[in-house]
Structures are given as C-alpha cells and as structure tokens.
Amino acid sequence: xxxxxxxxxxxxxxxxxWLASAPPTNSGYQVMKAFDAGWxxxxxxxxxxxxxxxxxxYGGVNYRDKRLVGFNNIELISDRPLADNLREIxxxxxxxxxxxxxxxxxxxxxxxxxxxxxxxQDAGADGFELNFGCPHGMCERGMGSAVxxxxxxxxxxxxxxxxxxxxxxxxxxxxxxxDITEPAMAAxxxxxxxxxxxxxxxxxxxxxxxxxxxxxxxxxxxTNGGYCGPAVKPIALNMVKNCAQHPDVRLPISGIGGIExxxxxxxxILLGASSVQVCTAAMHFGFGIIREMTSGLEQYMVEKGFxxxxxxxxxxxxxxxxxxxxxxxxxxxxxxxxDKCIGCQLCYTxxxxxxxxxIKLNAGTxxxxxxEENCVGCNLCSxxxxxxNCITMEQTDSGTQHLTWKERTEAGDIPVEFxxxxxxxxxxxVPEPAAALGKERHKTLPGKxxxxxxxxxxxxxx
Amino acid sequence: MAEFSTPTTEQEFQLNFAQLKxxxxxxxxxxxSSRCLFCFDAPCIKACPSGIDIxxxxxxxxxxxxxxxxxxxxxxxxxxxxxxxxCPTEVLCEGACVYNLQDVKPIEIGRxxxxxxxxxxxxxxxxxxxxxxxxxxxxxxxxxxxGISAACELRALGYVVDVFEAKAQPSGLTxxxxxxxxxxxxxxxxxxxxxxxxxxxxxxFNSLINSREELIQxxxxxxxxxxxxxxxxxxxxxxxxxxxxxxTGAVEFIAELRxxxxxxxxxxxxxxLGGGNTAMDAASESSRLGAENVxxxxxxxxxxxxxxxxEYDLAKGVGVQGLFNVAPVEIMGNGYVxxxxxxxxxxxxxxxxxxxxxxxxxxxDMVIKATGQAKQTNFLSLIPGLKTDSKGRIVxxxxxxxxxxxxxxxxxxAWNGGAEVVNAAAEAKLTARGIHAYLSK
Numbered sequence: 001x002x003x004x005x006x007x008x009x010x011x012x013x014x015x016x017x018w019l020a021s022a023p024p025t026n027s028g029y030q031v032m033k034a035f036d037a038g039w040x041x042x043x044x045x046x047x048x049x050x051x052x053x054x055x056x057x058y059g060g061v062n063y064r065d066k067r068l069v070g071f072n073n074i075e076l077i078s079d080r081p082l083a084d085n086l087r088e089i090x091x092x093x094x095x096x097x098x099x100x101x102x103x104x105x106x107x108x109x110x111x112x113x114x115x116x117x118x119x120x121q122d123a124g125a126d127g128f129e130l131n132f133g134c135p136h137g138m139c140e141r142g143m144g145s146a147v148x149x150x151x152x153x154x155x156x157x158x159x160x161x162x163x164x165x166x167x168x169x170x171x172x173x174x175x176x177x178x179d180i181t182e183p184a185m186a187a188x189x190x191x192x193x194x195x196x197x198x199x200x201x202x203x204x205x206x207x208x209x210x211x212x213x214x215x216x217x218x219x220x221x222x223t224n225g226g227y228c229g230p231a232v233k234p235i236a237l238n239m240v241k242n243c244a245q246h247p248d249v250r251l252p253i254s255g256i257g258g259i260e261x262x263x264x265x266x267x268x269i270l271l272g273a274s275s276v277q278v279c280t281a282a283m284h285f286g287f288g289i290i291r292e293m294t295s296g297l298e299q300y301m302v303e304k305g306f307x308x309x310x311x312x313x314x315x316x317x318x319x320x321x322x323x324x325x326x327x328x329x330x331x332x333x334x335x336x337x338x339d340k341c342i343g344c345q346l347c348y349t350x351x352x353x354x355x356x357x358x359i360k361l362n363a364g365t366x367x368x369x370x371x372e373e374n375c376v377g378c379n380l381c382s383x384x385x386x387x388x389n390c391i392t393m394e395q396t397d398s399g400t401q402h403l404t405w406k407e408r409t410e411a412g413d414i415p416v417e418f419x420x421x422x423x424x425x426x427x428x429x430v431p432e433p434a435a436a437l438g439k440e441r442h443k444t445l446p447g448k449x450x451x452x453x454x455x456x457x458x459x460x461x462x
Numbered sequence: 463m464a465e466f467s468t469p470t471t472e473q474e475f476q477l478n479f480a481q482l483k484x485x486x487x488x489x490x491x492x493x494x495s496s497r498c499l500f501c502f503d504a505p506c507i508k509a510c511p512s513g514i515d516i517x518x519x520x521x522x523x524x525x526x527x528x529x530x531x532x533x534x535x536x537x538x539x540x541x542x543x544x545x546x547x548x549c550p551t552e553v554l555c556e557g558a559c560v561y562n563l564q565d566v567k568p569i570e571i572g573r574x575x576x577x578x579x580x581x582x583x584x585x586x587x588x589x590x591x592x593x594x595x596x597x598x599x600x601x602x603x604x605x606x607x608x609g610i611s612a613a614c615e616l617r618a619l620g621y622v623v624d625v626f627e628a629k630a631q632p633s634g635l636t637x638x639x640x641x642x643x644x645x646x647x648x649x650x651x652x653x654x655x656x657x658x659x660x661x662x663x664x665x666x667f668n669s670l671i672n673s674r675e676e677l678i679q680x681x682x683x684x685x686x687x688x689x690x691x692x693x694x695x696x697x698x699x700x701x702x703x704x705x706x707x708x709x710t711g712a713v714e715f716i717a718e719l720r721x722x723x724x725x726x727x728x729x730x731x732x733x734x735l736g737g738g739n740t741a742m743d744a745a746s747e748s749s750r751l752g753a754e755n756v757x758x759x760x761x762x763x764x765x766x767x768x769x770x771x772x773e774y775d776l777a778k779g780v781g782v783q784g785l786f787n788v789a790p791v792e793i794m795g796n797g798y799v800x801x802x803x804x805x806x807x808x809x810x811x812x813x814x815x816x817x818x819x820x821x822x823x824x825x826x827d828m829v830i831k832a833t834g835q836a837k838q839t840n841f842l843s844l845i846p847g848l849k850t851d852s853k854g855r856i857v858x859x860x861x862x863x864x865x866x867x868x869x870x871x872x873x874x875x876a877w878n879g880g881a882e883v884v885n886a887a888a889e890a891k892l893t894a895r896g897i898h899a900y901l902s903k
Contacts, residue, residue, distance in 0.1 A: 064492075064495075064496035064524060065492050065493045065496035066496075342560040342561070342563035342564050343501075343505070343560050343563065344499045344501040344502070344560045345501055345502035345503060346499060346500070346501065346502060348502055349502040361503075366505070366560075386499050386564075387564060440503075443502075443503045444503055444504070444507045444508045444513065
C-alpha cells in the first residue's frame with residue numbers, strides 16, 4: 001500500500017489533502033467533522049481582528065447544466081473572536097494530534113503579528129499560513145493581496161513573523177499579480193518555510209440582467225470578489241509550476257486552485273505541490289468528497305508504482321519547457337476513426353471556421369474527412385469531438401529530427417521581415433476569401449427558409 | 463386480467479391515459495438542452511418535415527431565451543406545440559439524432575419543443591401578427607392542421623381568411639383523432655386559441671361545405687380556396703355483419719373517446735382490425751378503457767405492419783395481443799357483435815392468399831375497424847376540373863399546392879393520402895406561399 005502521509009516543511013499530516021482557509025474551516029465543529037471524514041489537515045479560517053460581513057456573499061458561474069464551475073465570494077476573514085477560535089484549535093488538536101491544523105493569519109502591525117503568532121502557537125497550531133492573498137475587502141484596508149502585491153512589504157511582514165514563530169510558516173500568495181515568482185522569492189528572502197498558492201482571483205462572476213448589478217448582490221449593489229472553483233485550476237497549475245521551476249524560490253508548495261478530485265490533486269503534485277488545499281469542492285459537495293480523493297490517489301500511486309507522495313512531486317516539471325525549446329519537427333495529424341464517428345460534424349465546422357480548413361465533407365456520408373496536407377495538428381477537432389477516441393492525433397513525422405525555435409534563432413533561420421519567405425504559413429494553403437460565400441449552401445435549410453426556397457416536399461406515398 | 467380498470471371518473475381517465483410526453487420543467491429543459499451537441503447541418507432538421515431549426519431552438523432554451531425558442535419553432539411550424547407532443551419523433555427528429563449512433567439516448571426534442579411553445583402559449587406573448595392587408599381574401603375549407611396553418615401563413619401575408627369547419631372545434635385530428643395520451647384537448651385548443659389571437663383569421667364552426675352551390679358562393683366571394691379537408695370515414699370492409707352493434711370504425715371510436723373520455727364504453731373483449739398506427743392507437747385505447755382482452759388482428763405478418771415499431775411496443779405494453787396472418791371473413795353476432803370469423807392467410811412473394819378451410823371464430827363483444835379512411839371523393843367531384851389520382855388523392859403542384867382547378871389549392875391528408883400533423887403543417891405553409899404567388903401575378 002502506498003504511503004499517503006506527508007511532511008510538508010515540517011508539518012505532518014496523514015494525507016496531502018488539506019481544507020483551505022475558508023468557510024469550511026470556520027469552526028472547530030467543521031474541522032473535526034472534516035478530520036473525521038478523512039481530511040489530512042485544515043488551514044483555519046483566517047484569524048485576525050474579527051470582521052463584520054455582509055449578507056449575500058457568494059456568486060456562482062454555471063456552465064450549461066453544470067453548477068459552480070466557477071465560484072466567488074466577498075466574505076472576509078473570521079468574524080469570530082480570536083479566543084473562541086484558539087480554544088477550538090486546541091480542542092481539535094487534542095482530539096486529532098496527528099492531523100495538521102494550520103492557523104491562517106492576517107493582521108497589520110508588527111505587534112499584532114507577534115501576538116497572534118504566539119497565541120496560535122500556544123493553542124497548538126502546527127504551522128501558520130500568512131494570508132497575503134485575499135483580493136477583496138481586506139486589501140482595501142492594506143492587508144491580504146495588498147501585501148502579496150508588494151514584495152518588499154511581504155518580506156518585511158514575513159520577517160516580523162519569523163522573529164517569534166517556532167512552527168513552520170507558509171506564505172499564501174495572490175495570483176493578482178503579473179509574476180507570481182516575485183512575491184514567492186520575497187517570501188523566501190523573509191525566511192518563510194513554504195508557500196501556498198493560489199489565493200482567489202479578483203472577479204465579477206456575472207451580472208444580473210434585470211437588476212443591472214454584479215453577483216453576489218447586496219441590496220441592489222455588488223463588488224468584485226475572489227474567484228475560485230474548477231475554472232481556476234489551469235491558472236493555479238501554471239503558477240505552481242512557475243514557482244516550482246524558479247531556481248530562486250526553492251520552497252515547498254501547497255497547491256490550491258480548482259481541486260475537486262484526485263486527478264486535480266495529482267496534477268498539482270506533478271507540477272511541484274507537496275500538499276494540496278481544497279475549498280470550493282467541499283463547499284459544493286461536502287467533506288465526503290475526500291473518500292474519492294484518497295482512494296483515487298492511492299489507486300494512481302499503486303498503478304504508477306509510487307510509494308510516497310514525495311516521489312511524485314514535480315514529476316512533470318522536466319517536461320514543462322519554454323515555448324522556444326519545443327521540437328518544431330514534431331508533427332501530428334488528425335485521424336477520424338470512421339467506425340466511431342456519429343456524424344455530428346462538429347470537427348468539420350470547428351476546423352472550417354475556427355482553424356485551418358483541413359476537414360471536408362463528402363456527399364453521401366456524414367463522416368468528415370481530414371485533408372492531411374492542410375492539417376497543422378492543432379488538436380481542435382479532437383477536442384470538440386463528443387465521442388471518446390474517435391479523433392486521434394497521430395504522429396506523422398519520422399521522430400528522428402529535433403529543431404527548436406531557439407536553435408533556429410541561433411542559426412539565423414527565422415522570419416524577420418513582414419513578408420518573410422520563412423513565415424510558417426507561407427506555403428500553407430488557405431482558401432480564397434470569396435470562396436467562403438455560399439460555401440455551406442448544401443446545409444439543410446431550416447423551416448422558414450425552406451418554404452421560401454420551395455424545398456418542402458410532399459411525401460410521395462404516405 | 464385487464465391491465466387497467468375501467469375509468470369511471472375524469473381523474474381515473476387521466477391516470478389511465480397519462481401523457482407519454484409530459485411537460486418538462488425548467489430544470490429538466492436545462493439538463494436536456496445541455497446535452498445537445500449543436501451538430502453542423504443537423505440531421506434532426508433534415509428529418510423534420512417542417513424543417514424546424516432544432517439545434518437553434520435548443521440552444522435558445524439553454525441560454526434562457528424560451529420565447530426566442532418558441533419563435534424559431536413557430537416560424538417553421540404553426541402546430542409547434544402539437545407536433546412536439548404528437549409527432550412520431552422516434553422516427554423523425556429524435557430518430558435522426560446522432561446520439562443514436564453511439565447508443566446514447568437521443569435528445570428529447572419533442573418535449574423540449576413543447577416546453578418552449580407551452581411557455582409562450584401560457585404567457586400569451588405576441589410573436590406574430592397579420593401582415594399589411596392586401597385587399598384579397600382566401601377561403602379555407604377545414605380547420606385541421608393544414609387549414610389552420612394555411613390560415614396563419616395567409617394572414618401573415620395580408621389576406622383576409624375565413625375558415626369553414628364542419629365540426630365544432632379546430633385542429634382536426636389533433637383533437638379528434640390523436641390518442642389522448644399523446645396530447646390533451648386543453649393543450650390542443652390552447653394552441654389554436656393562441657394562433658387565432660396572433661393572426662386573426664375567422665373560423666366558422668359547424669359549417670360543412672358539401673354542395674356545388676356553397677362552393678360557387680365561395681368561388682365568387684374569395685380569390686382562392688384552400689382545401690384542407692383531410693380524409694373521410696373509416697373504409698367499409700364489405701364484410702357480412704359489418705352493421706352489427708359494437709362494430710365501429712377506429713376514426714369514429716377515437717373521435718368519441720377524445721370528446722367524451724371515460725363516458726365511452728368499450729367491450730370486454732375487443733378485436734381491432736388493422737396493422738397501422740391508428741390500429742395501434744385504438745387497441746391501446748381499448749385496453750386503457752378497461753377492456754379485459756384486446757386482440758390486434760392483421761392479415762399479414764408482424765413485420766409487415768405499417769405501424770411504427772414503437773407504436774406496436776406501446777400497444778403491447780398495455781397488454782394488447784397480436785393475431786397475425788388472419789383475414790376477417792364475417793362479423794358474427796345476433797344484433798350485437800359476438801365474434802369475428804377469420805381465415806388464416808399466408809404471404810408468398812409479397813402476395814397474401816387465404817388458406818382454404820382454415821376458418822375459425824374468435825369471440826369478442828366489440829370490433830374496431832382500423833382499416834384506413836376513405837377519400838372525400840364525392841366532395842371533390844363537386845369542384846370542376848379538379849383531378850385526383852388512382853388512390854383518390856388530390857393532384858396538385860408539388861411546390862405550390864395548386865390543383866388542376868387553378869383557384870383551388872390543397873395540403874394535408876387529402877393531398878398526401880394521410881400523413882402526420884407535421885406534414886400537413888409544412889405543406890400548408892408551402893401552399894399558402896403558392897396561393898400568394900398565384901394571386902400576386
């Protein structure tokens with residue numbers, strides 16, 4: 001059996017799945033319930049001077065029939081007195097000594113930072129997470145992402161914390177910044193033990209078309225909130241990778257952003273995270289999702305032969321290159337497996353209108369055909385195809401040649417003028433502009449047009 | 463034992479005749495519309511005789527534009543709500559859905575369609591209106607799917623339209639001939655009310671046109687005459703004993719049922735003669751009315767029945783039993799039906815022949831003949847110069863619906879010989895355009 005336990009910058013937990021600092025970790029009741037369900041750790045809802053919240057706090061992004069593919073909130077840090085939170089932290093630690101309880105903190109002055117770190121330590125917290133990420137409300141008061149966006153301020157506060165911290169310190173980073181590695185390096189300079197990312201992204205998740213107000217609506221008005229949920233995973237993965245690959249960061253990473261099943265967690269881990277944090281999925285489906293996450297992770301580790309989480313961390317990083325280092329000699333071409341094709345022709349229209357006009361329709365069949373010489377191997381058709389493995393991208397180069405943009409640049413073999421002969425699309429066929437007009441006249445006319453065109457037919461023999 | 467107990471109240475009737483395609487709520491419509499792939503050159507459009515832009519209206523439902531969805535539907539088919547419920551979608555749009563090729567349940571297009579149209583009908587939102595008056599007028603004979611569709615389209619083109627209907631209600635077989643579990647009278651008539659409110663044509667009910675004199679009056683008063691007369695009574699079989707009490711035609715039986723529900727009496731053991739969709743309906747309905755035994759007797763083999771497979775499955779599902787390769791010889795009984803004398807048949811090289819000496823009597827107390835409807839040849843003979851083909855169907859131009867008497871135009875069952883509501887609705891739109899072209903010359 002693989003070992004799911006981790007030691008994250010000195011914080012031990014029975015598995016890498018932590019609840020992120022958020023509403024699910026607002027109370028000892030919730031954290032105990034989560035640990036009971038199987039979660040390995042919890043980052044407590046951020047402690048500080050308690051806030052007052054507004055009513056109507058969350059907004060959702062639904063895609064077709066799927067609810068909450070994106071989620072945002074305008075809730076602030078804990079609104080409960082510090083003493084209550086600390087007492088509950090102590091109680092949770094007593095009951096679950098081997099689980100990770102991390103105190104998320106956000107205060108202003110050096111004295112406040114010292115006080116709250118000491119008090120959390122005394123309550124038994126296994127570590128700290130400095131909330132330099134919250135992009136709404138708190139940042140207007142000079143905290144949260146306002147700190148995360150100023151590497152010098154960030155570093156200074158980390159230094160204050162390190163003056164008294166006897167437990168590992170994690171700095172939580174905001175993605176609302178151009179280069180995530182800058183605050184990450186500042187955290188390292190300040191002496192932090194680890195980083196966690198990403199916090200939420202500044203967002204407006206939607207606008208009420210009748211009330212002309214952004215969601216979530218508070219008395220007819222709204223404000224920008226923090227975006228999270230499945231939709232942000234790609235952004236999080238890229239930032240985790242950036243920090244993991246940067247030679248001057250070199251800190252353990254707790255991956256956060258769009259994790260709702262074992263697969264998402266493994267992706268974060270393969271790109272360099274050594275623990276993962278979850279919020280939206282727990283808010284959507286409850287703590288019970290942990291069973292699928294641990295069992296899926298375990299199964300994956302068994303199949304891949306990983307004994308420990310550490311063996312997986314950053315496993316995909318060597319394969320994440322700069323664009324200029326990709327092999328330009330590699331070539332794939334789309335292949336439609338006719339026996340699987342159901343004839344929806346989405347690949348045709350996608351390639352025709354959205355890519356390179358490399359798919360054609362033939363009379364008498366609904367199965368489209370790839371025009372191999374036009375196919376640039378962009379994947380679009382295989383992405384829109386609704387049938388699994390119906391369109392595959394097959395390698396068509398010999399596999400023996402390797403040439404990168406960087407190498408071409410160094411060899412002086414790149415286009416440099418506007419009408420350069422070396423342009424990649426120079427000899428790629430594109431149809432004449434006017435050929436577009438009437439191109440799809442063969443399409444079945446819908447009712448009204450059909451009547452006008454006199455195409456309605458009387459059944460020959462009903 | 464009967465599958466259903468005899469309904470004695472309207473509530474019991476509704477239970478026995480529960481809608482096959484019940485209304486969707488917003489959530490179900492959202493989920494179902496989300497599954498649509500938005501195929502390029504979608505096969506469902508191609509399979510729809512009225513060419514409704516199905517992926518478009520499904521996308522409109524999905525994005526919360528139910529009104530726009532209804533407009534898309536009605537632009538192609540004025541019987542949009544009825545068709546969503548009564549169309550044989552299994553062999554039309556839904557049968558063409560590409561999901562079938564993946565053994566995935568096709569999109570429930572019919573129910574989505576009715577979802578959008580029902581919403582707009584209930585709201586009474588105005589989507590269409592009459593066109594600018596052009597000073598011309600058209601008489602429409604028959605307020606069935608073709609007549610009403612033609613009336614709508616002609617009004618949109620600016621004609622004054624008077625519809626003459628022999629019966630007391632509009633929509634033709636939609637309210638008099640379709641099985642009650644496919645659509646209710648209320649929703650059928652609600653769509654008719656909605657259309658009339660939108661377009662403002664006049665309907666004269668209980669106004670049978672059946673003499674040359676009446677036709678002359680119409681010819682003098684109107685610029686063109688649209689024939690949406692449908693078909694007539696159930697064909698006579700020419701069998702001995704056909705006049706016995708409780709031997710009835712399917713069309714007449716179903717019309718009674720649609721109007722009087724549980725008040726219609728059915729036999730304890732019913733034999734339905736025929737193998738078409740109407741036979742399946744009549745058999746299913748007999749069973750749902752509480753008949754203990756319902757036998758569907760057809761002169762050829764099971765596979766040769768004209769009915770759609772799903773219609774036979776529906777009948778089987780309510781306990782109807784098939785009796786194949788038998789031809790009725792005589793309706794037995796003394797005043798009342800007591801049985802049917804059959805002779806066994808065999809089919810060789812596509813030809814049915816009787817097996818000598820194989821007669822037998824199947825007892826029953828009711829016979830329903832679902833052996834096709836007669837053409838309205840007597841009426842059609844009143845129109846000078848109007849030709850019919852060897853099967854009694856009106857001969858008309860395939861693109862304009864103009865008959866061999868240039869003032870008369872046709873659509874629907876009287877032209878196509880008997881098809882679905884959707885065919886009549888599509889043809890009538892075409893013919894209305896044909897009338898417009900003719901009168902605009």
